[in-house]
Each structure stands twice: as C-alpha cells, then as structure tokens.
Amino acid sequence: MVFQINRMHKPITNGDSDLQTLDPRIYCNLKALVALKSAAANLSFQHGRFRTSARAGRHNSKIRGRGLNFEELRHYQDGDDVKNMDWRTTMRTGKPHIRAYSEEKERQALIVVDQRTSMFFGSQHAMKSVVAAQLSALSVWSILRSGDQVGGLVFDDDKTYYTKPRRSEDNVMSFFQSIVSANHKLNVNNVVSESQLSLNRTLLQLDKIINGNSTAIIVSDWQGFNDESLTLLKLLQRKNEVVLVYVHDEFERDLNNITNLVATDGSAQLSIDPKQINHQVPNFYKHYSDQFKRKLNELNCASRTQALPVIEIDTDGSELNQFCSALGRGIN
Numbered sequence: 001m002v003f004q005i006n007r008m009h010k011p012i013t014n015g016d017s018d019l020q021t022l023d024p025r026i027y028c029n030l031k032a033l034v035a036l037k038s039a040a041a042n043l044s045f046q047h048g049r050f051r052t053s054a055r056a057g058r059h060n061s062k063i064r065g066r067g068l069n070f071e072e073l074r075h076y077q078d079g080d081d082v083k084n085m086d087w088r089t090t091m092r093t094g095k096p097h098i099r100a101y102s103e104e105k106e107r108q109a110l111i112v113v114d115q116r117t118s119m120f121f122g123s124q125h126a127m128k129s130v131v132a133a134q135l136s137a138l139s140v141w142s143i144l145r146s147g148d149q150v151g152g153l154v155f156d157d158d159k160t161y162y163t164k165p166r167r168s169e170d171n172v173m174s175f176f177q178s179i180v181s182a183n184h185k186l187n188v189n190n191v192v193s194e195s196q197l198s199l200n201r202t203l204l205q206l207d208k209i210i211n212g213n214s215t216a217i218i219v220s221d222w223q224g225f226n227d228e229s230l231t232l233l234k235l236l237q238r239k240n241e242v243v244l245v246y247v248h249d250e251f252e253r254d255l256n257n258i259t260n261l262v263a264t265d266g267s268a269q270l271s272i273d274p275k276q277i278n279h280q281v282p283n284f285y286k287h288y289s290d291q292f293k294r295k296l297n298e299l300n301c302a303s304r305t306q307a308l309p310v311i312e313i314d315t316d317g318s319e320l321n322q323f324c325s326a327l328g329r330g331i332n
Helices: 030-035 087-093 128-145 169-184 195-209 227-237 274-280 284-306 319-326
Strands: 002-005 049-051 060-062 068-075 097-103 108-114 149-155 160-166 215-220 241-248 261-264 269-272 310-314
Touching: 030 128, 030 169, 087 097, 108 128, 108 160, 108 169, 108 195, 128 149, 128 169, 128 215, 128 241, 128 319, 149 169, 149 195, 160 169, 160 195, 195 215, 195 227, 227 241, 227 284, 241 284, 274 284, 284 310, 310 319
Parallel strands: 108 149, 108 215, 215 241, 241 310
Antiparallel strands: 002 261, 049 060, 068 097, 149 160, 261 269
C-alpha cells in the first residue's frame, strides 16, 4: 500500500475536449526539458569538487573530465613544449627528456532516469518523477555542451528505454521523448511492483551497455535499494564514474504534519485521519521515518566507503538550484 498526499493539484485542462494541458508539477513535457538548456550553460560535471549534499556539504567527490593521457618519456626534439620537460630524468641522464601526452578521446555519459510508480509522489512543489526528468535534462545539456556524447536509460516498473550516446541534439530530443512517454504513463492507479527487482534489473542492464571510462548519472528515489544494488554499483564503478542523485520528498521523511491522507493499493482508495494512525498502529510514524533514515544512511555509507557521490535533492521547489549548487554553480 502506498500513500498519496492530497496537497498536489490535479491535472488541469485548457477546455478543449481533444487536447489536455497537464499540470507541469505533475507531468513533465518536452518543451520544459528543452528550455533547461540555458540553465545548464554554466553547469559542469567536470568542474572539479562538488558537494554531495546541497544542505550540509558532508562529502566531497571529484568527477574527472577529459584531459591528457601520458604516452611516453622521450628525448627532447626541436619544437617540443618546454613545459613538458621531465627535469628529474634530464638531471639523471644528462640529456633533455620530455613527457609526451596525447589528448584523451571524448567520453560517453549515460543519464539513468527513474520513472517508477514510487516516483509519482509529491507534497510540496512537484512530483519526484518530474524533478528527476528536470535534473536529467540539466545533466544532458551540460554534458552535450562539454563536447561529449550523451545518451540515457529510462526505467519504469516493467521496462527500460535506451537511447545510445551520441553528440547530437536530435539524439537528446529522442531521449527526452522517452522520459516524457514514461512519465505520462504514471498515475495513481498503477500497482506498485517489487522496487528492488526493477532497480537492480536496470543497474545490471546499465553495466552491460555502458562503455568503460564513461560517466553514469543515476537519478532516482532509490526505492528497493539493497545489498545487491550496492554490489552492482561497485561493478559499474570499476571502469566508470558513477554519480547517484537521491530525490526525496518532505513527507517521506516525516508524516507528522499531514492533515489529509489517502491510502491506495492501486485499485481502491481510503481516506484516513492521520491523528488516528498512531492510535491504531503504535509508533507507525516512527517506523515510517526510520525507513527513510535507513535508506539515507545506506546511500551515505556507500558514498563514504565506496567513494560514490550521492547528491540529495529535496522536492521543495528549489530542486534545480540545489542540483546546480551541489555542482558548485547556482541558477540566476
């Protein structure tokens, strides 16, 4: 059973029976994702050290961008850049030596976007599913601007939708359309599946399709995260850069301020007086809050012990600024 908090507005229409304009806080749209291109102008995953918690700045991680690969140590030749002189070898041998480099090839990046039923939740500003789509779009535009190839993997409760990395805006539009299509399939009548199966199945697929020396940015609420998930992330991290983005909502952390609660099993709904919950099920609020804390602790533990960056994003209306701030940039 899942909870739906009745503080979000229902989709609104424009009055045309053949055309429905969806509330952008509940469903994302292609135009909005494209519009984020300008917001990503100064955003970079190659900027250096970034805060993995926009609120507390607990851990620092570094994502390596493209650069120079060391090729060989050889004798100095006319025209070589003296900045690359290897003075230790020169002093030891008595002959000038230089360190030769070659430019690293362009890197590939994959943005993994969670659009499972658990993401169709929001109590403050927007659904987690919409926030995930927006953060993914920001990431895509930033990576494309850096000159690297970018693609994506969208996953819901049952399927994944893969867009091969390319350095092309047409390819970006194809990826965005996959996000929008998966997003628009979400509704309160969807039956929640076993989250750990869909999450781990996606991580396993990601490990099979991603090239080595790539960047994977996974945007999710991490429902179903378990020991197998961590093992799969470790496998990914052996040859790739991996960044975890954790999207969560205030009412996933604490139910005490809820005034109107509806519970659903995907087919029926029941209105519940929150004041009666703890009376009927002692310590229910505490158990609910402990579940969130446990998952957050597991992700932060992975961040500390496995050097897996975890960026926390709260769906409070400042999601984009939180994300940009975590990467050392803000949105004007």
